Amino acid sequence: FNLLRRHIDALGARWGIISETAFREGLRGLLEGEFGFRVEKWARYDDKGFVFGYPSNVDIDVAIKDGRVVLIEIKSHAYREDVYYFRRKCEFYKIVEGKVPARLIIVTPYADEGALEVAKQLGIEVYTKV
Template sequence: ILKRLEVHDEKFIEILKRLDRHENEIAELRKDMNRGFELMYRHISALEARWGIMAEDAFKEGLRGLLEKEFGLKVERWRGYDENGFVFGYPSNVEVDVAVKDEKIILIEVSSHIRASDVFQFKRKAELYQRKTGRKPDRLLIVTPYADEKALEASKMLGIEVYTNI
């Protein structure tokens, strides 16, 4: 009986060693999978960002064509340097689309998604535009397929028109 118990003990010890090896292999596999998922997430995020930029650019061009051809507005891209960091919090180049007709100035921001911070930033762009050009915009418009609830609240508070689906 003792001999059989020793054999069983040896087999039990071998089984425990195998289980330890399997646990270590599973832990390594989990790490590998998590790294793979993180890499895939970064690639998908990069594709989404690129698609958003391409879609925004295409939409801006479509909007520009419509405004110019159908409504007779002149649409141009205004670029100015914000040496005091008023818009972004640090000195930087600032861009905004400007539509003009009969001396009326409309600033337009096109974005795939806006948050309240984007609305406040657009308002600062409009104020910088006025300071740099001496011309006060008559209307401020944001065109976006998606606006956060807080962004809609901020836009109402600041007198910015938002054209959105959601």
């Protein structure tokens, strides 16, 4: 039974990555086409380890309109630590770009209770179904 469960979990993880990409492109089309936002993937190298505690690449989806910046994280599943990492990514963006985002948004079909609690404490909007 455990082996079957691991296989199902692995398939779900792969589907999650594919779904994130498809959803990201759909969101881009909507925000750009209907609302006039410019949407881009922002990526920088964090050589000091500010976000994850060690040097790494950091990326985040950014929607911009009339100088207003909205930072967006799309996840197939959001856990408490994902919310903390998103917040660190947003702080890193602020440091590098010198711009304060107007909104911080996580879009996910599933967010566990811990993620929702932390997001509320940090002022991050979570759009989820489950």
